[in-house]
Amino acid sequence: MKIAIGADHAGYRLKDVVIPFLQELGYEIVDVGSHCADSVDYPDYAVPVCDMVVKGEVERGVLICGTGIGMSIAANKTPGIRCALVHDLFSAKATREHNDTNVLAMGERVIGPGVAQEILKVWLETPFSQGERHIGRINKVKALEAKQELHP
Template sequence: MKIAIGADHGGFRLKDEIIKVIKELGHEVMDFGCTCGDSVDYPDYALPVCEQVVSGKADRGILICGTGIGMSIAANKIKGIRCALVHDVFSAKATREHNDTNVLAMGERVIGPGLAAEIVRVWLTTEFSNEPRHVNRIQKVQALEEKQS
């Protein structure tokens, strides 16, 4: 898989650790920054990652900021993105199985690199269940998105 990743100043250190995990799993990484602790705006990094996912140039995306909240809000404004803010392994698995999320958001100031690595491993290796009840719910979310766009 191709994984697009981006972070703001609050998440760039964790991004570098997660890139290692993605590569260890045999996936290709598309890194959209940032690369230092200078203050930047998270929407500027969420947008290019999500554009890669929506266009099909990336299979999934990962966004990291201080809490993950800002990144997840920005990502979910983009048509075609289903971004989940995740800080535990159970939610990482559930959001793939039930919600078919295509973008993962995490917070560097909330979780450490060990837990983040395990979340990414589970999220990248869990497939969507394709159960009719989950498919129906995703279709309803997409209908809401269409209605509002």
């Protein structure tokens, strides 16, 4: 599986820790930055990751900022993206099973590297349930996106 990952200045350290972890698990990584503590704007990293997911250039995306909040807000502005902000294992599993999320957001200032690695492993290995009720709910979200595209 190919994964795009992006982080702002408050998340690049965690990004640099989880990339080798993901590579050891056999995932191919596309790192869109950032690579230092110089202040940057999180949308500048969320957008390229989400664009790659929507275009099918990668299967999933991972976004990291200080809290994960800004990244998740920016990500969910992209039609076709279902991004979840996750800081625990239960949510990582549930968001894949129930929401078929294609982007994961995390906060470097909220969780440490060990928890982040566990979350990523669970999130990447958990399949979508294909449950009828979950498919119906996702289709309602897609309808909301379509409505927004018609009336921006």
